[in-house]
Amino acid sequence: MYLARRAINYCLPYLHICMFAISLGLTSSVIAKEATNLYATRLNTAGWSINAANAVTDLHRLWFDDLATNQPQALELILKNLEPLGDSFAWQRLLALHPESTGLVITAEDRRLLLSVLSGISNTCWPFILQQYIYLTAPEDAAMLTKILKLHHRSICKLARLGVPGAAAIYMFDSKQDGAREYTRWLEHDLIGAALYDAKYSSNLDTKNDILAVAVTFAMFQGPVIRDRMLRDPSFRQRLPGLYQALQRAVSGYEDRNERIALISFEPKIWDLLLLEQGEAILANWGPEIPIALLFSPVALPSDIQYIAIDAFYNKHLDIINLLQNHLDDANLHSLMRRPDFSKPQMERVLVALDGKCPDCPDGYTKRLAYFKRLSPAAISDQFAPSATGIVAWMPFTKEVTTINKIVQGRQVSAIDYAMLGFSIATTFIPFSQVAGVAGNAFAKVAPKLAGKVVLMTSKAELVKTQVMSTIKDAVHQVAPQIVLTTYHFHPGDLKAAKIDKPNFGRGLPISAQRRSFLKPRWNHDRQERTNLLKTQCSGSCCL
Known part of the structure; x- marks a missing residue:
């Protein structure tokens, strides 16, 4: 009441203006209500419930009004699509609760x-x-x-x-x-x-x-x-x-x-x-x-x-x-x-x-x-085999055989490998070749040639590689059987098969080679034989 009285008191000096505004608002509301009622009435006439018809038309009034002014044919098509829903109570109930789904129903x-x-x-x-x-x-x-x-x-x-x-x-x-x-x-x-x-x-x-x-x-x-x-x-x-x-x-x-x-x-x-x-x-x-x-x-x-x-x-x-x-x-x-x-x-x-x-x-x-x-x-x-270690690494000819194997297989061989092989042959096998019979004579022929080519290898490895390989192969084929037989433990039958004179076999092996072999030979020399062997093989201070 207080607020109403204040509004009336405020409007008294401008009563005609206030009345015009109120009448204009009431007129617009009535027109809109009448338009909405027209849409709802049409739906109600088609079997819609009052609640469902009012809910849909109230929510979409502005849209319907715009269509009525600019596209009356589209509005007519929409209303015709909605009218058949009056026969469905389920649709009426759903649209009364959710009138915003009307667009989904239409399409x-x-x-x-x-x-x-x-x-x-x-x-x-x-x-x-x-x-x-x-x-x-x-x-x-x-x-x-x-x-x-x-x-x-x-x-x-x-x-x-x-x-x-x-x-x-x-x-x-x-x-x-x-x-x-x-x-x-x-x-x-x-x-x-x-x-x-x-x-x-x-x-x-x-x-x-x-x-x-x-x-x-x-x-x-x-x-x-x-x-x-x-x-x-x-x-x-x-x-x-x-x-x-x-x-x-x-x-x-x-x-x-x-x-x-x-x-x-x-x-x-x-x-x-x-x-x-x-x-x-x-x-x-x-x-x-x-x-x-x-x-x-x-x-x-x-x-x-x-x-x-x-x-x-x-x-x-x-x-x-x-x-x-x-x-x-x-x-x-x-x-x-x-x-x-x-x-x-x-x-x-x-x-x-x-x-x-x-x-x-x-x-x-x-x-x-x-x-x-x-x-x-x-x-x-x-x-990619692991390098020899321990006692195997110190066995005679281990490194030499490895280098020769590289050459035969076509693997990478360095100049140092060639040099070490040549010097090893020159220092180890030449004394043996003097007393080892047929194999020694064969090796004595190729050893100087081999040593000379090894020296060349240190400066011109690639140029003479093929020649050195051929020379080493010849030496190996001629000397290798004697090296194996005189160094490692073989049965008498093996010696016979190799056509080597058994007494000469034992006496021809230098004492230094026996010491390096790490394998006990089959033969046994008496003291006199050892003394004679030392006298014939050593001189001066070279024998220890």
């Missing part, structure tokens, strides 16, 4: 399906479900959304309430194609369902948002890839849940697991990697980029040698992976990797050496590659 292809979907949505989910239609304005998209909501409106509502806009988009695919049922089951339970569960029990808001964002991103980018693979490969439909669990395990040990899954979302070949027997371990140790590049990219390794890269990934051979990355398209490398006579350990050692981990190999990748391509498996084994 719906299947009103019965739309009524079934909208009637099953709770009041708390209603604004979030209606929001999905805002993003899909085309009639065909709205029709597909209605079908999706029929099956997944609960999950879509939960995602939308948690802040995922347009959540229904991840469910928009052809539900009738092969594999769609398996994909839907995986999407609803393993991906979205698991993400909603984790987000529900996460106390950290950022973590909750990350979980949902990663799940939706994965569904958006991997969804088409998965459905296409399911369409082409029926076995993949059953394997998808297990493969996705393997992916989850592969990233579970990292603090940034959500970021890793987000990156994997953009790798369409991730399923090829996980289908490998070692795929989970490779993904956990290396991530997706490098393995996919080497194995499944357009420039990947040929399929017949991919097993080498897979083993390298699984066994964490970083040197081999570096080599394959740097020379991925090298046909010569591929040819080497295809050699069937190399065992798996030999191939691994060769590839590691090609990456530069071989001090006794030629310098440069190209030279190394050509070097290993010409070697036999036996040469490869000797190339």
Whole structure:
């Protein structure tokens, strides 16, 4: 009353102005009410209830008025589409509660399906479900959304309430194609369902948002890839849940697991990697980029040698992976990797050496590659065999035989190796050759020549390498049987087979050679024989 009295007192000096304003407002309200009543009356006449007709016309009055002024034909078409709903009590009740859904009703292809979907949505989910239609304005998209909501409106509502806009988009695919049922089951339970569960029990808001964002991103980018693979490969439909669990395990040990899954979302070949027997371990140790590049990219390794890269990934051979990355398209490398006579350990050692981990190999990748391509498996084994140690390293002729073996096999031999071999022969075998019979005479002929060529090797290694190799081979063929027989422990039958006179065999061996042999010879000399031997073989201060 007080406020009314104050308003009257205020309006008294300007009564005519106030009355005009009030009358103008009342006139506009009456006109609008009359217009709205006209729309409601028409709907009521068509069988609509008063509540439903008033709710719809009140909410859309401005729209109807604009159409009545500018596009009366469009308004007439809308009203004609709404009039048949008067026969449905369910529609009347729904539109009385939610008149904002009138536009959906007008454009719906299947009103019965739309009524079934909208009637099953709770009041708390209603604004979030209606929001999905805002993003899909085309009639065909709205029709597909209605079908999706029929099956997944609960999950879509939960995602939308948690802040995922347009959540229904991840469910928009052809539900009738092969594999769609398996994909839907995986999407609803393993991906979205698991993400909603984790987000529900996460106390950290950022973590909750990350979980949902990663799940939706994965569904958006991997969804088409998965459905296409399911369409082409029926076995993949059953394997998808297990493969996705393997992916989850592969990233579970990292603090940034959500970021890793987000990156994997953009790798369409991730399923090829996980289908490998070692795929989970490779993904956990290396991530997706490098393995996919080497194995499944357009420039990947040929399929017949991919097993080498897979083993390298699984066994964490970083040197081999570096080599394959740097020379991925090298046909010569591929040819080497295809050699069937190399065992798996030999191939691994060769590839590691090609990456530069071989001090006794030629310098440069190209030279190394050509070097290993010409070697036999036996040469490869000797190339990477451990050096002799302990008592074996001090046995006579160990280093000499190793160098000769390198020459015969075509392996890398340094000038120092040649020099040491020549000097060793000159200082060790020449005294023996004087007293060892036929073999000694043969070696005496080649030793000076060999020593001279060894000296040349120190300055012109490559120029005379072939000649020295030939000379050494001749010496080895003539002297080697005598070296072996006079140095190591042989049975009498072996001596007989070698056609060597047994008494001369024992007496022809210098005492110094016996001391170096580390093997007790079969023969025994009496003191007089030893004394005579010393007198004949030693002079001055050379004998100790």
